[in-house]
Amino acid sequence: MSNVLVRAAQGLSLAEKRIMSACIAKLDSKRLPDPTRPLVTRMSASEFAETFGIDTNTAYDELQAGAKSLRERLIRYEKPGRKGPQIVEMRWVGRITYAKGEGWLELSFxxxxxxHLIALRDRFTSYKLSHAAALRSVYSWRLLELLSQFKGTGLLRIGIDEFTHAMDAPISCRANFKDLRRRVIEPAVQELIEKDGFLIAWEAKKSGRKVTGLEFRFDTNPQTSLF
Incomplete structure (x- = not known):
């Protein structure tokens, strides 16, 4: 996906993130957009269950719930404007079909x-869905995407406002760094270390007493190919 999308507030729960990422992974990334035809992909309950290591009943439930909620989910990001930043909001999907009796969901993006998803020549981020599949926190998944953007250097520097925006951090965490560290950063880092073999060291950057940014230095287990 494009780097803009990686850093946007994606507005997805873990179950919705699973559905969206699994459907994106089925797209032909080299395909040229056709403005006359919608970009459509289908995910079956059996595929979904196998991808994320869950039982089929759970897969049915998550797909059905996703069919109800994904239509309303918004992507939010800023872009430069003549008189200051412009706030952009757009939907993930235009149409969702769920075949209750057959156990499949179809998304029309x-x-x-x-x-932001296909025919990307530069400024994009990629990673293996199989390594995100074991994650049980959407914060871990979003941190994986942010780190993947800098896999070439192993160094992510990001402003605190941009980080909390990209992570969809709760309002209480945006106002209190201790809460952000305890509820978002530390659990996400720990899960990536335990489940994906990352080696991560991070620190808060301050201006005076106020945290203004974060720095993540990371590497991966040489026996594990994450990207």
Missing amino acids: WHEVVP
Whole structure:
């Protein structure tokens, strides 16, 4: 996906993130967009269960719930404007079909999100879905995406506001760094270390007494190919 999308507030729960990522993974990333035809992908309950190591009944439940909620989920990001930042909001999907008796879900991606998913020549981020599949926190997944953007250098520097935006951190965590560290950063780092073999060291950057940014230095287990 595009780097813009990686750093956007994606507004997805863990179950919704699973559905969206599994459907994106089925796209032909080299395909050229066709403005006359919607970009559509289908995910069956059996595929979903196998990908994320869950039982079929859970897969049915998550797909059915996703069919109800994903239509309303928004992507939010800023872009430069003449008189200051412009706030952009767009949907993930334009249409969702769930075949209750057959156990599959079909997504038709919103036309404005399509350029962030296919035919990307530069400024994009990729990672193996299999390594995100074991994660049980959407914060861990979002941190994986942010780190993947800098896999070439092993160094992510990010402003605190941009980080909390990308992580969809709760309001209480945005106002209190101790809560952000305890509820978002430390659990996400620990899960990536335990489940994906990351080696991560991070620190808060301050201006005076106020935390203004974060720095993550990371590497991966040489026996594990994550990207």
